[in-house]
Amino acid sequence: MTALPATDPHTDTPSAAAQPKQTGAHAVVRTLEALGVERVFGYPGGAIMPVYDALTGSSLKHILVRHEQAAAFAADAQARLTGKAGVCMATSGPGATNLLTGIANAYMDSVPMVILTGQVPSGLMGTDAFQEVDVFGMSMPVVKHSIIIRDAERIPELIAEAFDIAESGRPGPVLIDMPKDILQAEAYPTLPPVSRPTAGPSRADQADVDAATALLSQSKRPVLYIGGGVALGGAVDAVRAFMDRTGIPAVATLKGLGCPHPDAPDYLGMLGMHGGRAANVAVDECDLLICCGARFDDRATGRLDSFAQGARIIHMDLDSAEIGKLRAADVAMAGDIADALDRMDPGYLDITEWREECRDRKARHEFRYDAPGNGVYAPAMLKQLSEAAGDDFVAACDVGQHQMWVAQHCRFARPEAHLTSAGLGAMGYGLPAGIGAAMERPDSKVVTITGDGSIMMNIQELATARRYGVPIRILLLDNASLGLVRQWQEYFFDQNFSEIDLYDNPDFAEVAHAFGIEAFTVHSREEVPGAIERLLNSRGPILAHVLIDPRENVWPLVPPGASNADMMED
Amino acid sequence: MFDTLCVELAETEGALMRLIGLVERRGFTIATFEKSEARDGFATVTMRLTARDGVRNPDILSRQIGRLVDVRAIFTPEIAAASQAAHAPHQWSQACPPRI
Numbered sequence: 001m002t003a004l005p006a007t008d009p010h011t012d013t014p015s016a017a018a019q020p021k022q023t024g025a026h027a028v029v030r031t032l033e034a035l036g037v038e039r040v041f042g043y044p045g046g047a048i049m050p051v052y053d054a055l056t057g058s059s060l061k062h063i064l065v066r067h068e069q070a071a072a073f074a075a076d077a078q079a080r081l082t083g084k085a086g087v088c089m090a091t092s093g094p095g096a097t098n099l100l101t102g103i104a105n106a107y108m109d110s111v112p113m114v115i116l117t118g119q120v121p122s123g124l125m126g127t128d129a130f131q132e133v134d135v136f137g138m139s140m141p142v143v144k145h146s147i148i149i150r151d152a153e154r155i156p157e158l159i160a161e162a163f164d165i166a167e168s169g170r171p172g173p174v175l176i177d178m179p180k181d182i183l184q185a186e187a188y189p190t191l192p193p194v195s196r197p198t199a200g201p202s203r204a205d206q207a208d209v210d211a212a213t214a215l216l217s218q219s220k221r222p223v224l225y226i227g228g229g230v231a232l233g234g235a236v237d238a239v240r241a242f243m244d245r246t247g248i249p250a251v252a253t254l255k256g257l258g259c260p261h262p263d264a265p266d267y268l269g270m271l272g273m274h275g276g277r278a279a280n281v282a283v284d285e286c287d288l289l290i291c292c293g294a295r296f297d298d299r300a301t302g303r304l305d306s307f308a309q310g311a312r313i314i315h316m317d318l319d320s321a322e323i324g325k326l327r328a329a330d331v332a333m334a335g336d337i338a339d340a341l342d343r344m345d346p347g348y349l350d351i352t353e354w355r356e357e358c359r360d361r362k363a364r365h366e367f368r369y370d371a372p373g374n375g376v377y378a379p380a381m382l383k384q385l386s387e388a389a390g391d392d393f394v395a396a397c398d399v400g401q402h403q404m405w406v407a408q409h410c411r412f413a414r415p416e417a418h419l420t421s422a423g424l425g426a427m428g429y430g431l432p433a434g435i436g437a438a439m440e441r442p443d444s445k446v447v448t449i450t451g452d453g454s455i456m457m458n459i460q461e462l463a464t465a466r467r468y469g470v471p472i473r474i475l476l477l478d479n480a481s482l483g484l485v486r487q488w489q490e491y492f493f494d495q496n497f498s499e500i501d502l503y504d505n506p507d508f509a510e511v512a513h514a515f516g517i518e519a520f521t522v523h524s525r526e527e528v529p530g531a532i533e534r535l536l537n538s539r540g541p542i543l544a545h546v547l548i549d550p551r552e553n554v555w556p557l558v559p560p561g562a563s564n565a566d567m568m569e570d
Numbered sequence: 571m572f573d574t575l576c577v578e579l580a581e582t583e584g585a586l587m588r589l590i591g592l593v594e595r596r597g598f599t600i601a602t603f604e605k606s607e608a609r610d611g612f613a614t615v616t617m618r619l620t621a622r623d624g625v626r627n628p629d630i631l632s633r634q635i636g637r638l639v640d641v642r643a644i645f646t647p648e649i650a651a652a653s654q655a656a657h658a659p660h661q662w663s664q665a666c667p668p669r670i
Contacts (some may be wrong), residue, residue: 136583
């Protein structure tokens with residue numbers, strides 16, 4: 001490693017010779033600054049204290065959350081909005097283990113993240129020291145890569161490498177474990193270049209593009225099956241252009257929502273367990289399924305051997321390991337999805353009859369919002385909310401019935417407007433994700449949509465929202481139960497309602513008040529328009545506590561193990 | 571049914587654990603395992619594997635292994651033998667899926 005020059009070219013600060021003592025911890029902070037990081041979510045503790053000491057005077061803005069899991073979720077949401085790695089940090093032992101759910105969440109949804117953990121001193125590692133856990137080992141199944149820093153002089157190089165790995169190719173979380181003695185060691189390393197080189201994605205072979213085009217030309221009933229890889233690969237505009245050019249009906253996964261334009265006439269909505277009839281039947285009846293950045297996840301396919309069983313498969317993905325993993329592909333196209341779609345030109349497609357059939361089915365199975373009674377009908381409220389918020393709407397969902405209602409009834413003009421824990425399904429994501437999103441996009445209408453079960457998993461983050469004056473709106477749909485579990489028990493466990501009753505919830509508006517946050521309760525349908533207006537017109541933080549009928553279910557529903565064509569409807 | 575995979579692996583902390591863990595998690599049993607001494611920072615690991623359910627595809631597994639940052643190349647014993655005979659070990663990397 002080259003020694004620092006008299007003046008560091010990246011920071012214009014005096015080098016080692018002119019500086020007071022610098023440590024590994026200073027190198028961590030200065031490297032993050034040099035890499036353009038502006039915000040770090042974290043929580044201090046013993047082993048990482050040198051980094052917190054070095055934060056003094058730094059341009060980094062540290063956001064003190066109230067639980068490490070929230071730091072990871074907030075960094076995750078920021079990353080989903082920006083495409084740049086979110087950064088979180090915590091101390092060793094319990095601090096590190098509390099991060100794990102958030103790391104797994106980022107891994108399952110391919111979110112770029114850099115996680116910094118303090119570790120006990122090198123000499124104590126492997127001795128069961130106080131607050132020692134092997135987070136390097138524990139996190140291996142849920143990280144893209146991980147590093148233990150053993151030499152303070154290599155800190156800038158390794159942190160820069162972590163960002164490069166996290167953001168390049170198929171993104172993912174990278175963990176950096178930092179023993180305390182390394183953080184305290186005297187170090188004057190060279191900082192990394194300010195702009196990091198990133199390799200472009202590979203291109204699909206022309207022979208595969210030609211084969212796919214030939215299959216498409218022969219197809220009478222093609223369907224585009226769009227997943228989260230489209231947004232991750234920067235292929236949203238290419239997908240939309242391809243849909244316009246070919247008129248092929250399209251369906252989206254939970255993570256694919258917002259990739260097709262929501263008003264596109266041939267967009268049929270979400271497929272899968274809680275997908276619409278138009279989407280699921282189209283896939284069931286298609287003769288060619290063009291999979292773009294999706295991975296045949298069980299929640300999307302239902303019973304796999306009956307999923308699009310009469311169809312040939314074209315599978316495009318940046319990650320070649322996803323192709324053929326669960327369903328063999330007739331044409332496999334590993335590489336840049338946008339590039340591959342742009343190169344596919346099938347000419348005139350004789351699919352008019354198929355398009356009309358799909359459009360007609362879509363029109364016949366539109367969601368209805370005329371639920372009887374005067375109680376708040378959550379799907380209608382969510383639809384009104386997203387329409388009122390318009391293209392500035394960013395939803396940070398929690399997990400449960402409300403998450404599926406958001407996916408079904410809200411309108412997303414872009415995929416990054418829909419922040420949801422898709423792969424992991426982690427309750428507790430919504431509030432910290434909303435905080436991360438609202439800090440990153442303070443001028444957007446960021447709304448955390450949560451339930452009474454989910455918000456209790458990270459309700460302490462109301463304090464974070466209050467401390468930093470985060471412009472977040474929280475819509476809490478309270479059915480006094482774990483609704484999605486209750487729904488499954490109702491239909492698949494002989495109505496044996498086991499441990500789902502949350503009758504003794506606190507008054508959430510009062511809880512919010514106790515945190516110093518504006519809050520109000522909505523009891524009836526007639527209050528909904530005013531509540532939405534109040535929520536959206538507030539700068540936030542603000543919480544609307546909405547009481548809904550515990551018996552309300554999410555429809556349609558594909559029973560577990562069933563084919564998507566065998567969906568249950570209300 | 572056993573398949574043999576050879577993996578050219580960086581001699582870095584955690585690399586071996588990462589490789590073995592991935593193979594186990596993805597549904598394969600390691601019947602035999604041999605690691606060479608590292609040369610120029612890389613070692614060769616040879617594993618004889620079988621899918622626990624008898625169905626999973628070792629080709630998919632090899633692509634999942636190829637995603638590991640520590641892995642430089644994956645190849646079959648036949649390729650390894652041919653490359654060694656030709657004194658051209660760099661050709662092994664042709665069998666490695668593109669890094670993503």
